[in-house]
Amino acid sequence: MKHDILEEIVAHKKIELQHQKKAVPLHIMLGLASENMDRPTYSMRESLEKSDSSIIAEFKRKSPSKGWLHPKAVVSDIIPAYQANGASACSILTDEHFFGGSLGDLKKARQLTTLPLLRKDFVLESYQLFQAKAMGADAVLLIAAILNPEDCEMLANTAHTLGLEVLLEIHREEELKCLNPYVDMLGINNRNLGSFDTQVNHSLDLLPAVQAYLQKEKVYTPLLITESGIRDPKDVIRLRQEGFRGFLIGETFMKTENPGETLRSFIQTCTSHAD
Numbered sequence: 040m041k042h043d044i045l046e047e048i049v050a051h052k053k054i055e056l057q058h059q060k061k062a063v064p065l066h067i068m069l070g071l072a073s074e075n076m077d078r079p080t081y082s083m084r085e086s087l088e089k090s091d092s093s094i095i096a097e098f099k100r101k102s103p104s105k106g107w108l109h110p111k112a113v114v115s116d117i118i119p120a121y122q123a124n125g126a127s128a129c130s131i132l133t134d135e136h137f138f139g140g141s142l143g144d145l146k147k148a149r150q151l152t153t154l155p156l157l158r159k160d161f162v163l164e165s166y167q168l169f170q171a172k173a174m175g176a177d178a179v180l181l182i183a184a185i186l187n188p189e190d191c192e193m194l195a196n197t198a199h200t201l202g203l204e205v206l207l208e209i210h211r212e213e214e215l216k217c218l219n220p221y222v223d224m225l226g227i228n229n230r231n232l233g234s235f236d237t238q239v240n241h242s243l244d245l246l247p248a249v250q251a252y253l254q255k256e257k258v259y260t261p262l263l264i265t266e267s268g269i270r271d272p273k274d275v276i277r278l279r280q281e282g283f284r285g286f287l288i289g290e291t292f293m294k295t296e297n298p299g300e301t302l303r304s305f306i307q308t309c310t311s312h313a314d
């Protein structure tokens with residue numbers, strides 16, 4: 040049987056969470072989150088909607104599929120450069136073991152940018168939403184492949200209570216059952232998190248099923264995002280024409296020496312080739 044990395048990540052996350060909760064108990068983390076309730080927040084959905092390029096630029100040092108991309112990447116270099124060069128939002132990988140990130144990266148990023156910040160991690164419980172709020176996130180990722188619909192709705196509802204927007208990620212049509220009224224953005228991940236197989240066309244393949252579902256369930260109106268494996272500005276142009284309004288890109292920027300510069304020329308190509 041093929042080894043499923045997603046199962047390994049979730050198993051590791053559960054142990055990690057036990058340690059984190061021992062170090063900072065739930066009620067303390069909730070308190071830290073509430074202290075952040077008054078700070079200004081930035082809507083990722085609005086930022087993507089009003090942009091012509093709608094790029095969510097990701098800060099990711101390594102990944103299980105690609106290994107190290109940029110081992111010495113520093114938040115204070117890259118996040119301000121992402122903002123200066125036209126990103127609509129930033130995604131910060133906070134998983135340490137598999138992606139080389141940390142909650143400290145998110146906290147630092149918050150001090151350096153007014154872009155909407157997405158906490159990118161493997162969220163299983165509300166505790167992680169409190170962490171996200173405490174560290175300055177504006178939005179959180181929920182991954183349908185690791186949640187059941189009830190937990191997903193509970194987490195999305197809690198996120199909204201904390202003033203966090205929700206990006207729900209799906210890879211397969213069946214995962215649409217995790218949609219709920221609290222989902223602000225629906226992301227189609229072009230990468231299968233179990234096998235790492237990544238095809239940009241996956242978003243287009245799944246789109247008719249997503250549109251049919253949204254047509255049927257008219258109360259859900261999430262903004263459509265495409266995630267992973269985007270290397271060519273032409274893909275962004277093509278996917279925008281089909282209705283996508285957010286493009287989550289990590290590796291294409293992070294594997295270069297100057298991710299901000301790479302973002303700048305990527306956006307330039309996108310906008311100069313669009314009608």
Ligand SMILES: O=P(O)(O)OC[C@@H](O)[C@@H](O)c1c[nH]c2ccccc12
Nearest residue numbers: 228266267268269287288289290291
């Ligand atoms: O580096 P890429 O191929 O541009 O992909 C970015 C982002 O979509 C990817 O990091 C991602 C999408 N969903 C995730 C869930 C967990 C961790 C990482 C991810």
